[in-house]
Amino acid sequence: xxxxxxxxxxxxxxxxxxxxxxxxxxxxxxxxxxxxxxxxxxxxxxxxxxxxxxxxxxxxxxxxxxxxxxxxxxxxxxxxxxxxxxxxxxxxxxxxxxxxxxxxxxxxxxxxxxxxxxxxxxxxxxxxxxxxxx
Amino acid sequence: xxxxxxxxxxxxxxxxxxxxxxxxxxxxxxxxxxxxxxxxxxxxxxxxxxxxxxxxxxxxxxxxxxxxxxxxxxxxxxxxxxxxxxxxxxx
Numbered sequence: 001x002x003x004x005x006x007x008x009x010x011x012x013x014x015x016x017x018x019x020x021x022x023x024x025x026x027x028x029x030x031x032x033x034x035x036x037x038x039x040x041x042x043x044x045x046x047x048x049x050x051x052x053x054x055x056x057x058x059x060x061x062x063x064x065x066x067x068x069x070x071x072x073x074x075x076x077x078x079x080x081x082x083x084x085x086x087x088x089x090x091x092x093x094x095x096x097x098x099x100x101x102x103x104x105x106x107x108x109x110x111x112x113x114x115x116x117x118x119x120x121x122x123x124x125x126x127x128x129x130x131x132x133x134x
Numbered sequence: 135x136x137x138x139x140x141x142x143x144x145x146x147x148x149x150x151x152x153x154x155x156x157x158x159x160x161x162x163x164x165x166x167x168x169x170x171x172x173x174x175x176x177x178x179x180x181x182x183x184x185x186x187x188x189x190x191x192x193x194x195x196x197x198x199x200x201x202x203x204x205x206x207x208x209x210x211x212x213x214x215x216x217x218x219x220x221x222x223x224x225x
Contacts, residue, residue: 083217
């Protein structure tokens with residue numbers, strides 16, 4: 001009876017947070033807001049659902065597989081969210097107060113800009129040198 | 135008592151299905167590829183939740199293997215799309 005009550009509590013908690021994550025993905029206007037809503041809510045939701053499954057079934061194989069999934073989710077969900085957020089950083093809002101990645105080029109798109117500026121400076125230097133010789 | 139709890143678990147599966155519908159809507163209309171990636175990852179996580187609830191409903195642990203494989207594939211696909219987005223203008 002107590003095990004049933006705990007199982008119902010954990011499953012309800014997990015499904016509630018999963019639905020909150022779906023609402024955040026559906027409703028939030030920006031990638032950052034969607035990541036902020038979905039990543040943490042999905043992690044806590046999966047932990048609660050797997051705890052409910054462990055309590056309900058109660059065999060050792062289910063407990064080991066559930067622990068493996070929980071550890072894997074805790075390791076991989078922040079990495080995936082960080083990769084998406086790092087890629088979207090050049091398109092972020094300009095009015096933020098502290099921007100620790102300002103001027104730091106992202107791989108790919110951001111790293112092209114310093115090379116262009118260096119090329120422009122060398123052209124200006126060559127133009128300035130030619131009148132001096134005359 | 136047991137049938138009532140099973141009925142409640144089926145209701146929770148229906149709620150999770152509504153969440154999948156919301157995620158797939160964002161997957162279809164999302165303006166940028168990053169939002170589509172986040173929505174697809176969320177839909178995959180909700181499929182994992184449905185598998186766990188079915189595993190509770192049928193009292194077996196067989197579906198948890200599928201949950202582990204889905205978690206691995208979702209992580210790898212998100213990482214792949216993120217690496218692709220570094221070299222393309224996403225707007």
